[in-house]
Amino acid sequence: xxxxxxxxxxxxxxxxxxxxxxxxxxxxxxxxxxxxxxxxxxxxxxxxxxxxxxxxxxxxxxxxxxxxxxxxxxxxxxxxxxxxxxxxxxxxxxxxxxxxxxxxxxxxxxxxxxxxxxxxxxxxxxxxxxxxxxxxxxxxxxxxxxxxxxxxxxxxxxxxxxxxxxxxxxxxxxxxxxxxxxxxxxxxxxxxxxxxxxxxxxxxxxxxxxxxxxxxxxxxxxxxxxxxxxxxxxxxxx
Numbered sequence: 380x381x382x383x384x385x386x387x388x389x390x391x392x393x394x395x396x397x398x399x400x401x402x403x404x405x406x407x408x409x410x411x412x413x414x415x416x417x418x419x420x421x422x423x424x425x426x427x428x429x430x431x432x433x434x435x436x437x438x439x440x441x442x443x444x445x446x447x448x449x450x451x452x453x454x455x456x457x458x459x460x461x462x463x464x465x466x467x468x469x470x471x472x473x474x475x476x477x478x479x480x481x482x483x484x485x486x487x488x489x490x491x492x493x494x495x496x497x498x499x500x501x502x503x504x505x506x507x508x509x510x511x512x513x514x515x516x517x518x519x520x521x522x523x524x525x526x527x528x529x530x531x532x533x534x535x536x537x538x539x540x541x542x543x544x545x546x547x548x549x550x551x552x553x554x555x556x557x558x559x560x561x562x563x564x565x566x567x568x569x570x571x572x573x574x575x576x577x578x579x580x581x582x583x584x585x586x587x588x589x590x591x592x593x594x595x596x597x598x599x600x601x602x603x604x605x606x607x608x609x610x611x612x613x614x615x616x617x
Contacts, residue, residue, distance in 0.1 A: 380575035383452070386604065387405065390405050390409045391610065394406060394611075395408075397425075399419070399422045399426040399429075399466075400423055400426070400429075400465075400466035400467055402419050402422070403416070403419040403420060403466075403467050404424075404467040406419050407426055407503055410432060413465065420472070422440065423466065423467060423468065424468065424472055424474055425544050426594075429463065429466060429468055431509055432459050432462055432463050433463070433468075433474050434478075435454060435459055435476050436441070436456060436463070436478050436479060437478035437479075437481075438506050439454075439455075439456050439459070440456065440478060440479050440480075440481045440482045441490060442485075443480050443481070443482055443485040443492055443501060443505075444500075444501075445489075445497060445500065446490075447492045447506060448501045449501065449504050450498065456482075456504075456505065456508075457504050457508070458580065459506075460479070460512070461506035461508055463475065463487045463512075464511055464512060469511070469512040469513050470512040470513035470514050472512060476514075479509065479512070479514075482505060482509065483509070483514065483516045483518060483519060484601055486516075486518040486519065486522070486586040488501065489501060489502075491569070493568060493569075495568075495569055495605040496563075496566050496567075496568075497569060497570060498568065498569035499568075499569035499570065499571075500569060500571075502522055503526070503571065503575060503577050503578070504577050506519060506522060506523055506526075506577065506581045506582055507577050507578075507579075507580030507581035507583075508580070510585055511521065511580070511582035511583075512590070516588070522565055524584065524593070526578065526581075527578075527582065527593060527596050527597065527600075528596070529570060529572055530571075530572065530573070530574050530578055530600055531596035531597070531599045531600055532572075533565075533572040533573060533574075533600050534600045534602070534604075535589075535603075537606065537608075539606070539608040539609060539612075540562075541561050541562060541565060541573060541612070541616065542559045542560060542561060542562065543560050543561070543562040543563075545559070545560050545583040546561075546577070548560055548563075558588070558613075559613060561573075566575060573616075574594040574600050574603065574604055578600065579600070579601075579604070582583070582597040582600060582601075
């Protein structure tokens with residue numbers, strides 16, 4: 380992730396008085412993009428908040444589970460990873476790579492049976508952050524490409540008929556009975572055919588390096604989510 384363009388005078392002031400994350404990213408983006416200041420890298424890596432995030436992330440990454448990957452707290456991997464990336468810490472930092480490499484070693488494991496709707500969800504959540512960090516492991520890239528094939532094929536049809544009649548489905552909790560229900564055939568065996576926000580993050584991370592065919596697929600997904608019919612969907616698909 381890169382800082383937005385800012386005036387050079389502001390950059391110099393931030394370089395002199397900013398926190399470790401700001402100073403490192405100013406140095407990297409404005410002074411020496413090819414070779415960021417190693418002292419600033421070290422200071423950032425040793426800062427208290429980065430150390431805490433790395434330690435928490437490393438502990439969770441040792442045992443990849445749905446409950447440690449997906450959630451709204453700062454103790455879930457889907458929040459720890461972007462907080463590190465926002466600070467400029469990625470896979471070019473040995474401590475980051477060491478902390479999160481175990482996730483890739485467990486890539487083909489899941490808490491759920493292969494027929495469960497969440498059997499791929501952990502990897503859908505993790506993929507964009509690992510890609511943005513600079514990981515390009517074979518399993519990660521294969522998963523991303525297979526998912527892009529699936530999602531882009533669905534989006535290319537411009538099919539916005541996602542929702543079924545709630546009366547057709549039994550066992551919906553009372554708290555969700557006012558919500559629209561996505562047709563189950565669109566996520567059988569955990570293969571969500573429609574795009575999730577995590578997919579968009581993942582495609583952003585690989586777009587510049589993607590082959591022409593893959594770029595065309597990503598463009599098809601973007602056209603789908605920018606369509607008026609899609610924009611009228613309830614937040615989070617309801």
